[in-house]
Amino acid sequence: MKVILIITIIASLTAATSLGGHGFIGYGISIYDPICAYACRNVISFMTSDDCYATDDSFLRSFAYCISTHCFDTPLSDLEHYWTNFLIGRKPGQTSPKESYSITLTHIDPPPAVVVNPTSMLSQTTLVAEEDYLSEYDHVFSFQQVETRQTEFGIQCVANHMGILSFANFALLVLYAGRNNILLSITDWSYSTFLLLHRWVAIICTLEACMHASIYLNAYIAFGTFAAESKKTYWIWGIVAVSLMTILLPTSSLPLRRKFYSLFLTSHFIFALIALIGCYFHVYHRYMNQRGYETWVYIALAFWAFDRFMRFVRLARNGVRKAEVSIVDDDYIRLDIPNITGQGHAYLHFPTLTWLAWENHPFSVLGTMMADEIQKASSVATAGEDTSMPSGDIEKAPAQRPIASTTDAVDSDGSTSPQTTSQLFRPGLTFFINTAGKGLTAALRKKKTLPVLVEASYAATSLDELRMVPNCILIAGGVGISAMVPILRIRTGRMRLFWGMRNKSLAEAVTTFLGPDILVPNIIGEIAAGRRLNLRAILGREVVGDGETAVVVCGPNSMADETRAIVSELGRKSRVVKLVDEAFSW
Structure with missing residues (x-):
């Protein structure tokens, strides 16, 4: 309407x-x-x-x-x-x-x-x-x-309604942009979905603000009062707000966000904040806070303050940590942060890598337990003591609980005696990161250790809906495997994993970290190194006719787009299938 x-x-x-x-x-x-x-x-x-x-x-x-x-x-x-x-x-x-x-x-x-x-x-x-x-x-x-007065009333009514709707939508788009948006838990929608809504509401909000300003501009010119009105403080602040909102739209386009992310992040925040301040002073100097329009500004500021406060709480709870960097190959690194817990994904701040202290990036958590040290001891066990805990999924090992194995050691006199090797594990977050490109992540390759602030955790939203689906197809590209690991851990029904990557070193590193109980042979459909997955053939074969099938994809945009197109085709052919896109977008 x-x-x-x-x-x-x-x-x-x-x-x-x-x-x-x-x-x-x-x-x-x-x-x-x-x-x-x-x-x-x-x-x-x-x-x-x-x-x-x-x-x-x-x-x-x-x-x-x-x-x-x-x-x-x-x-x-x-x-x-x-x-x-x-x-x-x-x-x-x-x-x-x-x-x-x-x-x-x-x-x-x-x-x-x-x-x-x-x-x-x-x-x-x-x-x-x-x-x-x-x-x-x-x-x-x-x-x-009389007809002219009716026109004036109608124009003023429409102009005022456009202004009020713009204020209300401004509060809404601030809410949608927040990582700690309460609607995330109420709706169980993904943060990417709310960012998409944020962008569309921003377009509507800006159009409404432009209509509000244009109608009053036309009216004042027709009245012959524009010269006097344009010098008033409320008018100047209104123009500031509308101008900044208009600038924000084209500068937030995807190509510019990708190419100039740091500049986008800084300017987007500053322009939006000044625009919000401009909205407040616009109605303050026009109505002196007697009409209640400023309430929408208060609501928007409350949403923004709550989100920032929760971000600070998450950062303060974890404190400053030390991250350990391991090179996997020319494209990927492994990042370990000991003695911290989390799930889903986390926002990492690297204050020593950039002067933009507020810059941060989201990464999916691959694992929450890390190998600590290996201890050797004589295998002198008391009766009933179990020293043979299998080396399975290390995520299920309690903190500092040894996973033991027994070998024979040769003594100085040539005799042998059994020795027990105990692998200890401790809490910690592990990330596999693609460092291709020239951004902040590429700078991580030059470090062995560095301080990090961890804003965690933000749980994945798709786990609950995937528990009861009879058939689940997982499609991962590169480090997109990180988003699949939680699903691999919780599901018990039919499940197939198809994973593509540039080279096999990433697969070896991830497999070694996860252990043999996660990437078991009956789950692995295909692991393709150095070539593209034939998604059309895979989905045509794996999306069965009986029962619902969930297709989960996490990888490059081209992989997600191709998967979405194929799933849509299958849906039109009466296949019961739904798509869960775990690709994190900004």
């Missing part, structure tokens, strides 16, 4: 045309201009045809004489325009008078001396009774004033 209203108003302001002008009554369209001519026309009015009006000499000359004696201050061009287009009526394609106003005047000789009688046939050039003329003039003038 709002979109239809906006389109209608824009069309009216820019494209609506008529014989009377364009725009609205009183603002581009004048239904009675000149009023003196319409008053004469109302007095000299008879029940006859358009052709009679256009050709009758008595009517034309009587009407021309009335205009010449009452519209003496109206330009001749305006009178000729009225004569040609509105003397007969307002119907499209109507008949025009047989001769112009100026020529008709030349035929009035001598001037008329008889007053027109509306009840008798007009057979000569006549005068208009002055009291009749004044009565019609007052009537026409009053009617046009």
Whole structure:
């Protein structure tokens, strides 16, 4: 409904045309201009045809004489325009008078001396009774004033509604942008979904603000008060807010976000904050906080403050940690942060890598337990003591609990005795990171250890909906495997993993870290190193006809887009299938 209203108003302001002008009554369209001519026309009015009006000499000359004696201050061009287009009526394609106003005047000789009688046939050039003329003039003038006031009320109403809706949507888009948005837990939607909504609400909010400003600009110009209004403080702050909101839209496009991410992040925050401040001072200086419009600004600031406070709490809870960097290959690294817990994904701040202390990046958590140290001891066990805990999924090993294995050691005298090797594990977060490119992540390759601030944890939102799905197809690209590991741990039904990467070193590093109980042979559908997965063949084969199938994808944008297109095709072919896109977007 709002979109239809906006389109209608824009069309009216820019494209609506008529014989009377364009725009609205009183603002581009004048239904009675000149009023003196319409008053004469109302007095000299008879029940006859358009052709009679256009050709009758008595009517034309009587009407021309009335205009010449009452519209003496109206330009001749305006009178000729009225004569040609509105003397007969307002119907499209109507008949025009047989001769112009100026020529008709030349035929009035001598001037008329008889007053027109509306009840008798007009057979000569006549005068208009002055009291009749004044009565019609007052009537026409009053009617046009009423119509103009209605237009003004309508314009002001629409303009005010656009402003209020823009304020309300500003609060909403701030809420949607927050990582700690309460709607995340209420709706179980992903943060990427809310960022998409944030962008669309921002477009609507900006359009509403522009409509609000444009309508008032048009009105003030029409009133002749623009010069005075434009110097007032409320107007200046309003222009600041609208201008910044208009700048934010194109500078937030995906190509610019990718190419100039740090600049985008900084400018986006600063411009949005100044725009919000501009909104507040706009209504403060206009209404002195007497209309309640500033409440929307308070709500937006409350959403922003709550999100920032929760971010600070997450950072303070974890404190400053030391990250350990291990090189996997030319494209990937492994990042370990000991003695910390989390799940889903975490935002990592690297204060020593950039002067932009607020810059941070989201990474999916691959593991939450880390190998600590290896201890050796003689295998002297008390009765009933279990020293043979299998080396399975290390995530299920309790902190500092040894996973033991027994080997024979050769003594100095040549005899052998059993030795127990105990692998200890401790809490910690492990990330596998793609360092291709020239951004902040590429700088991590040059470090062995570095301080890190961990904003965690933000749980994945898709786990619950995937527990009960009979068939689950996991498609990962590169380090997208990190988003699949939680699903691999919790699911018990049919599940197949298809994983593509640049080279096999990443697969070896991840497999070694996870242990043999996660990437078991009956789950692995295909691990492709150095080549693309044939997604069409895979999904056509794996999406079975019976029961629902969930397709989970996490990888490059091209992989996600291709998967989405194939799943849509399968859905149109009556396959019961749904897509879960775990690709994190900004």
